[in-house]
Amino acid sequence: MKKVFPILGVLTAILLSYALYQALVGAPTERTMGDVQRIFYYHVPSAWTAFILFFVNFGASVFYLIKRKPAADIVALVSAEVGVVFCTVVLITGPIWARPVWGIWWTWDMRLTSTLVLWLIYVSYLFLRRFSSSGQTPLLAAALAVLGALCVPFVYFSIWFFRTQHPQPVMGGGGSIDPRMLHVLLINWLAFSCFAFLVCWSRYRLEKSQREVDEAHAMESLLDPPRSVR
Amino acid sequence: MKNGVPYLFAAYTATWIVHIVYLGTIVSRYSRLKREIEELKKPGVRSQVSGLRP
Numbered sequence: 001m002k003k004v005f006p007i008l009g010v011l012t013a014i015l016l017s018y019a020l021y022q023a024l025v026g027a028p029t030e031r032t033m034g035d036v037q038r039i040f041y042y043h044v045p046s047a048w049t050a051f052i053l054f055f056v057n058f059g060a061s062v063f064y065l066i067k068r069k070p071a072a073d074i075v076a077l078v079s080a081e082v083g084v085v086f087c088t089v090v091l092i093t094g095p096i097w098a099r100p101v102w103g104i105w106w107t108w109d110m111r112l113t114s115t116l117v118l119w120l121i122y123v124s125y126l127f128l129r130r131f132s133s134s135g136q137t138p139l140l141a142a143a144l145a146v147l148g149a150l151c152v153p154f155v156y157f158s159i160w161f162f163r164t165q166h167p168q169p170v171m172g173g174g175g176s177i178d179p180r181m182l183h184v185l186l187i188n189w190l191a192f193s194c195f196a197f198l199v200c201w202s203r204y205r206l207e208k209s210q211r212e213v214d215e216a217h218a219m220e221s222l223l224d225p226p227r228s229v230r
Numbered sequence: 231m232k233n234g235v236p237y238l239f240a241a242y243t244a245t246w247i248v249h250i251v252y253l254g255t256i257v258s259r260y261s262r263l264k265r266e267i268e269e270l271k272k273p274g275v276r277s278q279v280s281g282l283r284p
Contacts, residue, residue, distance in 0.1 A: 020242075036234020039241040046245070085252045089245050096241040100234045199253070206259055213266050220270065 005201070012194040019184075019191035027184040039097040040181075045189035046089040047115075049196050051152055053083030054122065058149035061142035070211070073138045076145055077129055078203045080122050082196055087119045102165060110158040111166035118155050121148040 023041035030037035060076035063069065094112065095105040106112065125144050129137060159166050177185070 034234050036237045038238050042242060042245050082252075085248060089248050092244045092248065093241040096237050096244065100237050195249075199256070203256060206256060206263065209267075210259070210263055213263060213270065216270050217266075 005198070008194070008198055012191070012198055015187075015191040015194055019188040022184045022187050026180075028178060028180055030181075033101055036097060036100050039093055041184055041188045043090060043093040043097060044185060045192045046086045046093065048189055049192045050083045050086035050090060051156065052193070053079045053086065053196060053200075054118075054149060054152050057083060057122075057145050058152075061145035061149075064138060064142045065146070070138075071208075073142070074204055074207045074211075076142060078200050078207060080125050080129075080145065081203065082200050084119065084122045084126060085199075086192075086196065087115070087122065090115060091119055107165055109164040109166065110162040111155065111164045114151065114155045114158050118148070118151045121151055 019041075023038055027038065027041065029035060056079040057076050060072045060079060064072040064076060094115075098107075099105050121144075125141055125148060128141050128144060132140070134140075158164065
C-alpha cells in the first residue's frame, strides 16, 4: 500500500496536467462566451465530484447508523470534508464565470441558492464533528448527513423544476454539447475524481491513526495516574 | 465578453488555491500526529503505540 500511493499520486498529477492542457488548449473556443467558457471544465467536474462525495457520505452514514462500524464513520467524515472542498470550488468558480457572462456575480435563483444551502449543511456537519465532544457525535452527524443528502438531488434537479438563470445540465438534460467539449469535460472529471480519491485515502489514514493515538492517550492517562495518587 | 481570460485565470487559480490550502491542512495534521506519536513513545505506553503509523 505504501508503494501504491506515490505511484497513483504521480499518475494523478500527470492526468491533472493533461486535463488542464486539454481545458486550456485542446477544447474548442465557445462561440458566444469565448475563453471564459473554459471555466466550465473546472466548475462542472468539481460539482459532480462534490455530489459523488456527498452520496458516499450518505451511504457511509446509513451504514454507520445500521452497523455502528467506526470505519464507516471515518469514511463519512472524510467524504464530507473533501466534498465541502469541491463544493467550495463550485461556489467560487460559478460567480467568476457568471460575472462576465450574466453581468452579475450572484443571483438568488434556485440552483445557486440551493448549492449554497447544501454547502452550509455540510459545513455545519463538519462543525458538529469538530466541536462536539459528546460520545453521540458520530450518531448525530450520521443523522444530519442523511438529511443533508436529500438536498443533493434537489440541487441537481432544481434547474428542471424552477425557472433559473443557470444553464440546463450537460448530461441528461435538454442541452447539447460539442463532442470535443464533452471529451475534455470527462477527462477533467476523471482527473478530479482520481485526485479526490487520493485525498480521501490520505485523509482516511490520517483520521484512523489520529483515533488510535487518541485511544493511546486515553490508555496512558489510565495507566499513569496523577503523582498525588502514587 | 470575448476577453474573459482574466476571469478564466482567476477561476483556475482560485480552484488550485482551495485545493492546495486543504492539502496544507492535511500535511500539518500529519506532522502534528507524528509529534504526538513521538511524545507517546517516550513514556511507558510503547505497547499501545507500537502499531501506529502516521
